[in-house]
Amino acid sequence: MSDVIRISEIFGPTIQGEGALIGVPTVFVRTGGCDYRCVWCDSLHAVDSEFRHDWTPMSADAVMDEVRRLSGGQPLTVTLSGGNPAIQPLGDLIALGRTEGYGFAMETQGSVSKDWFSQLDMLVLSPKPPSSEMQTDWAMLQECIDAAQGAPSVLKIVVFDEADYAYARGVAARHPGLPIYLQPGNHTPPPPDDDDATVDMEGIDTRMRWLVDRVIADHWHAARVLPQLHVMLWGNKRGV
Numbered sequence: 001m002s003d004v005i006r007i008s009e010i011f012g013p014t015i016q017g018e019g020a021l022i023g024v025p026t027v028f029v030r031t032g033g034c035d036y037r038c039v040w041c042d043s044l045h046a047v048d049s050e051f052r053h054d055w056t057p058m059s060a061d062a063v064m065d066e067v068r069r070l071s072g073g074q075p076l077t078v079t080l081s082g083g084n085p086a087i088q089p090l091g092d093l094i095a096l097g098r099t100e101g102y103g104f105a106m107e108t109q110g111s112v113s114k115d116w117f118s119q120l121d122m123l124v125l126s127p128k129p130p131s132s133e134m135q136t137d138w139a140m141l142q143e144c145i146d147a148a149q150g151a152p153s154v155l156k157i158v159v160f161d162e163a164d165y166a167y168a169r170g171v172a173a174r175h176p177g178l179p180i181y182l183q184p185g186n187h188t189p190p191p192p193d194d195d196d197a198t199v200d201m202e203g204i205d206t207r208m209r210w211l212v213d214r215v216i217a218d219h220w221h222a223a224r225v226l227p228q229l230h231v232m233l234w235g236n237k238r239g240v
Contacts, residue, residue: 004057005088006032008046010066011239016079017230019124019156019181021105026077027070029063029093034083035111038132040160042189042236046083051192060093067097075101077121084108086144091116107156109134110141118149125178126156127171129164131185138174145175153178159211160185172222182215182225184208190236199235204228 012027032055034047045051058066067078078097080090086108094104094116103121110125117123127141128134145153155178157168164185172180184207190197208227215223234240 003059003089003092005060005063005090005093006052006055007058007063008032008043008051008055008083009239010063010070012070013076014240015229016077016105017233018183018226018228019107020122020154020179021077021079022226022229024077026079026105027067028079028081029067029085031080031082031085031088031090033087035087036084036109036128036132036134038128038134040132040158040185040187040189042186043081043083044189044192045238046081048192060090060096063093064096064100067102068100071102075103077103077105080104080106082108084112086112086114086117090114091119094119108144110144111137113140113143113147115147117144117147118151120148120151123148123151123153124156125153126158129157129159129167131160131164132158145178155180157182158185159183160187160207165211165214168223169218169220172220176222180223182211182223183228184211186228186231188236197236199231201232201235204231 008030010029013025016024016026030046032046085106105122107124107126110127127136159165159182184204188200212225
């Protein structure tokens, strides 16, 4: 059963809403399960084991069948998300999809390293700042970077406050060779059973403006500040 992937949902095509691939058409493969419990998590339905009975065990072939159906058989980017997709056996899925021209991007907090990271078209490392109430394992984050073996890798950090901003500066200093993307945190994430929960866009926009001002004032010209485009367009709605 080691090759079974726990799937929370597969949807798209839609656009990537954040980070280095913002705006790129993609099919999302959201896996179930995570080794973190961030207090502001916006995808608890794919994280908390309470919802494990809603996750579907699927083979790599079955996942690709659904990706092909959604994409109309036209290769595009497949975004692997979660939860933490790095805890799932995704190597066979990536290998299969790449033979058909699909590209694969994955976002992970950098707490679990896998040798198949090197087969990704983009590895997005999103270590969690102090506001998450999680602790970063710096040695493991480095192992994840090393496992990519030259595959394009970037950093993406959610920022809620000054402590998170200082954390982001520290991560960038540790890994100056990696592009870094910052995004304002969503302080109104949805409950796992309600994807129509109200979003405080005015509050998020205020945080976005503060973050831009902070980066510019510090002359941190290497940082790229981007919104969560999907939140701007659809709020907390799932499957978009």
